[in-house]
Amino acid sequence: MSRTIDAVVSPTQTNTIPADISGQMLDLDEDDDLEVFSKDLTLADGNMFNASMPTSPGSMVNQCKFEEDEESDSKDIFITVDNPESHVTAIETFITYRVLTKTTRSEFDNSEYEVRRRYQDFLWLKGKLEDAHSTLIVHPLPEKFVVKGMVERFNGDFIETRRKALHKFLNRIADHPILSCSEDFKVFLSAQAWELTTYKKQGPGFLSRMGETVRAVANSVRGVKNRPEEFTAIQEYVEDFSNKIGSLDKVTQRIVKEQKEYLEELKEYGPTYTLWSGSEEELAEQLKGVAGCIERCCKETEEQVGHLSDTLVPVLHEYVLCAETLKAVLRRRDNIQAEFEAKNEALATKKVDRDAESSDLGFVWGSLLGKNPEEARHQRQERLDGEIEELKEEIDKLEDRVEWANNALKGDWGRWQRSMRGDLKSAFLSTAEKNVDYYEKYFIFIHTQITVSL
Amino acid sequence: MMADSGSEEIAVIGNTDLTSAELENNIKNTMVEIEKWTSLLRKMEISVGEAEKRTGKNTVNMQEIYTVYLIETRPVDAVTEGIIPAPDSLWRRYSEFELLRNYLLVTYPFVVVAPLPEKRAEIVWHKLSADNMDPDFVERRRVGLENFLLRLASHPVLCNDKIFYIFLTEEKGWKEMVYETGFQAKADSRLKAMNAAFRVKNPDKRFTELKHYSDELQAVVSQLLRVRARVADRLYGVYKVHGNYGRVFSEWSAIEKEMGDGLQSAGHHMDAYAASVDDILEEEEHYADQLKEYLFYTEALRAVCRKHELTQFELEMAAQDLASKKQQKEELVTGTVRTFSLKGMTSKLFGQETAEQREAKLQVLEQQIEEGEEAVKEKNTESDEFVKTAWIDIEHFKDQKDRDLKEALISYAIMQISRCKKGIQVWTNAKECFNKM
Numbered sequence: 087m088s089r090t091i092d093a094v095v096s097p098t099q100t101n102t103i104p105a106d107i108s109g110q111m112l113d114l115d116e117d118d119d120l121e122v123f124s125k126d127l128t129l130a131d132g133n134m135f136n137a138s139m140p141t142s143p144g145s146m147v148n149q150c151k152f153e154e155d156e157e158s159d160s161k162d163i164f165i166t167v168d169n170p171e172s173h174v175t176a177i178e179t180f181i182t183y184r185v186l187t188k189t190t191r192s193e194f195d196n197s198e199y200e201v202r203r204r205y206q207d208f209l210w211l212k213g214k215l216e217d218a219h220s221t222l223i224v225h226p227l228p229e230k231f232v233v234k235g236m237v238e239r240f241n242g243d244f245i246e247t248r249r250k251a252l253h254k255f256l257n258r259i260a261d262h263p264i265l266s267c268s269e270d271f272k273v274f275l276s277a278q279a280w281e282l283t284t285y286k287k288q289g290p291g292f293l294s295r296m297g298e299t300v301r302a303v304a305n306s307v308r309g310v311k312n313r314p315e316e317f318t319a320i321q322e323y324v325e326d327f328s329n330k331i332g333s334l335d336k337v338t339q340r341i342v343k344e345q346k347e348y349l350e351e352l353k354e355y356g357p358t359y360t361l362w363s364g365s366e367e368e369l370a371e372q373l374k375g376v377a378g379c380i381e382r383c384c385k386e387t388e389e390q391v392g393h394l395s396d397t398l399v400p401v402l403h404e405y406v407l408c409a410e411t412l413k414a415v416l417r418r419r420d421n422i423q424a425e426f427e428a429k430n431e432a433l434a435t436k437k438v439d440r441d442a443e444s445s446d447l448g449f450v451w452g453s454l455l456g457k458n459p460e461e462a463r464h465q466r467q468e469r470l471d472g473e474i475e476e477l478k479e480e481i482d483k484l485e486d487r488v489e490w491a492n493n494a495l496k497g498d499w500g501r502w503q504r505s506m507r508g509d510l511k512s513a514f515l516s517t518a519e520k521n522v523d524y525y526e527k528y529f530i531f532i533h534t535q536i537t538v539s540l
Numbered sequence: 541m542m543a544d545s546g547s548e549e550i551a552v553i554g555n556t557d558l559t560s561a562e563l564e565n566n567i568k569n570t571m572v573e574i575e576k577w578t579s580l581l582r583k584m585e586i587s588v589g590e591a592e593k594r595t596g597k598n599t600v601n602m603q604e605i606y607t608v609y610l611i612e613t614r615p616v617d618a619v620t621e622g623i624i625p626a627p628d629s630l631w632r633r634y635s636e637f638e639l640l641r642n643y644l645l646v647t648y649p650f651v652v653v654a655p656l657p658e659k660r661a662e663i664v665w666h667k668l669s670a671d672n673m674d675p676d677f678v679e680r681r682r683v684g685l686e687n688f689l690l691r692l693a694s695h696p697v698l699c700n701d702k703i704f705y706i707f708l709t710e711e712k713g714w715k716e717m718v719y720e721t722g723f724q725a726k727a728d729s730r731l732k733a734m735n736a737a738f739r740v741k742n743p744d745k746r747f748t749e750l751k752h753y754s755d756e757l758q759a760v761v762s763q764l765l766r767v768r769a770r771v772a773d774r775l776y777g778v779y780k781v782h783g784n785y786g787r788v789f790s791e792w793s794a795i796e797k798e799m800g801d802g803l804q805s806a807g808h809h810m811d812a813y814a815a816s817v818d819d820i821l822e823e824e825e826h827y828a829d830q831l832k833e834y835l836f837y838t839e840a841l842r843a844v845c846r847k848h849e850l851t852q853f854e855l856e857m858a859a860q861d862l863a864s865k866k867q868q869k870e871e872l873v874t875g876t877v878r879t880f881s882l883k884g885m886t887s888k889l890f891g892q893e894t895a896e897q898r899e900a901k902l903q904v905l906e907q908q909i910e911e912g913e914e915a916v917k918e919k920n921t922e923s924d925e926f927v928k929t930a931w932i933d934i935e936h937f938k939d940q941k942d943r944d945l946k947e948a949l950i951s952y953a954i955m956q957i958s959r960c961k962k963g964i965q966v967w968t969n970a971k972e973c974f975n976k977m
Contacts, residue, residue, distance in 0.1 A: 507799055
């Protein structure tokens with residue numbers, strides 16, 4: 087599970103769509119932001135036509151098609167993650183991946199970038215995006231360590247699976263209308279290694295982060311009081327979805343396991359027929375024929391297991407992680423609302439304080455110290471009024487934040503559901519197709535064998 | 541040459557009324573694949589229709605439950621004339637089949653006698669229970685027993701045996717009849733001979749080769765059956781886990797709007813896929829039984845080879861005995877002692893025998909030589925007869941084996957094709973459902 091920094095967005099928000107707060111404000115006009123948004127709306131309407139699509143090498147186009155076919159015509163940024171390389175230093179060994187970007191977007195200085203990134207860098211990017219957009223749904227990263235089934239971090243299959251997941255991660259961000267505009271994202275894609283290190287060190291200090299985290303924890307403990315119905319519905323769905331996808335993940339892994347064990351036995355089975363054929367004359371050909379069929383079954387089964395592991399298992403696993411991401415996003419939204427509610431309560435309390443006419447300790451003190459009781463009360467009233475005004479300002483900002491957070495989530499929720507349907511449908515479809523293929527190939531082989539040797 | 545399995549129903553005691561459909565089925569079961577030249581089967585149909593449980597006291601006077609099998613016979617003519625009379629029937633238990641087979645083994649040592657189906661279920665995969673009372677096991681045994689009887693009835697020599705005929709037609713008194721033949725004594729000496737260790741100087745090469753072959757066949761077929769059972773186990777696992785997809789898809793479809801229908805129907809297909817493995821493996825069990833029959837046949841092959849060795853050994857012993865007697869005579873006649881004998885020594889020590897004594901001895905020896913020559917001639921004929929008749933039967937067996945196993949292997953391949961077809965259908969359907977998601 088990738089760590090998410092459960093921080094609250096700092097109050098330096100403007101009323102426009104908030105940019106991320108890494109300390110360097112994006113040099114965007116409002117117009118650029120809206121343009122990005124409207125691009126997305128255009129896409130949603132199915133009206134896709136962007137004449138500035140760059141000519142990309144064949145592999146780029148293929149990657150593009152592998153992602154979201156409907157949007158490929160209007161994509162203006164193409165990212166690939168490939169070429170894993172092992173690096174050995176005195177302290178550690180790690181893998182870097184090549185991240186290749188081709189883009190026509192104006193915010194990028196060049197049209198092509200090639201950088202090397204390691205897993206830690208991807209983690210950093212994810213954290214930054216979640217900080218800045220706490221209620222947007224950021225596609226999950228592959229896990230840091232795999233618990234079951236794999237021992238070595240540097241096992242070839244593991245690296246390949248991770249590479250694919252990292253590729254998908256970046257492309258999902260690139261497709262996201264808001265996230266893809268992030269400065270952190272841009273830096274990630276374009277900065278050289280030392281530049282990135284420097285950049286990472288900037289941003290809100292450790293202590294201010296601490297403060298945010300403490301506030302977040304406090305809010306989550308209090309809980310939200312008036313959650314809108316639709317978010318409760320989403321939460322219930324996410325709970326159920328999380329269970330189902332978890333089960334499917336387990337079932338699929340079990341199938342892979344059983345298939346592998348079946349394959350092991352098959353590998354022993356075929357040769358016994360061949361062995362037998364050595365003792366026979368008339369039957370030798372038939373026995374060899376059956377041995378051949380079983381051998382073919384082995385080959386096809388091996389391919390099918392490979393396909394399952396490459397196609398369905400990673401997707402299901404991804405969505406298990408997605409479910410956790412969704413839960414976190416919902417929690418963060420709740421926290422934002424909780425903070426808003428808390429401040430409202432504080433305001434109400436303050437108002438009550440101010441309107442209290444009756445004598446109080448201050449009045450008594452004032453009279454003891456020789457102050458004019460009227461003046462003391464007046465001072466107190468002024469002080470409270472000031473505090474109330476401050477609170478009201480804060481509450482306004484928080485209210486905006488809540489509204490923005492809710493809208494962002496609602497928008498992203500629709501997007502996420504569509505992606506989820508697309509991804510899972512395509513993965514299951516591919517699996518079913520492969521299974522049909524498996525049986526068809528085996529069928530044809532046996533058929534030929536029957537006519538030839540059996 | 542396995543007959544199709546009939547119904548598994550256990551009949552009420554005494555009720556042998558069969559519907560015409562069942563009779564039709566019985567006819568089909570027995571008419572298929574019967575060798576035309578067999579005399580007994582030209583005259584009658586034989587089937588093992590049903591199985592039933594009985595209780596009774598066994599030899600140590602304890603209560604036991606055992607299974608009996610219904611043997612039905614009907615003259616062929618009756619059927620071909622369009623009239624279908626009720627078959628004659630009687631009940632036999634497994635031990636009686638064993639007795640019949642032992643009798644035949646002893647009486648026709650040159651015949652490769654068909655084996656019985658397993659007494660206890662062995663080489664099973666986990667789903668099948670090893671319990672003798674399990675209905676599936678009983679059913680498979682019923683089929684095996686029917687096959688056994690059909691093998692006997694189609695054998696050119698065995699089908700004429702009277703004891704076999706009575707086994708099929710008279711329930712009471714059959715056992716006593718068998719024992720009256722005195723076969724038990726022969727059986728005992730046969731058993732002793734089977735287990736004895738002796739060295740044969742000049743066995744017929746063909747029998748030596750046959751013994752090697754039957755050892756190889758036994759080893760390879762047992763291994764094959766063991767691995768097949770493991771493969772079946774694994775395949776079962778793969779199919780059944782897909783049933784979980786059915787359950788989860790169904791639950792998931794409840795929370796989805798657009799995907800709900802597609803998921804729900806895909807789930808049904810996954811359930812169907814998981815369920816299909818039961819029939820597939822049942823058919824394969826049938827194939828395994830066909831292989832098992834030939835695995836058990838190897839024992840009969842070995843028995844025939846053994847019998848040849850025994851006959852050959854006896855011949856060699858008789859020849860050796862004759863040779864030594866002849867030599868003794870020669871020594872006596874010429875007075876030279878070539879071989880050491882106690883008599884020779886004592887006569888040397890204590891003086892020569894009288895001419896009368898020598899004459900008497902000579903006469904005895906000549907008698908023995910005459911008897912010995914008779915014995916050798918007899919053994920020679922016996923051995924030649926045995927080799928001749930055994931080899932005819934072995935060739936017959938080889939042809940039968942090649943035919944049967946060829947058919948079994950082809951049917952196995954066809955089973956795989958059928959499994960592929962089912963797989964293609966299920967996954968094509970599932971694909972369509974996923975498309976609708």
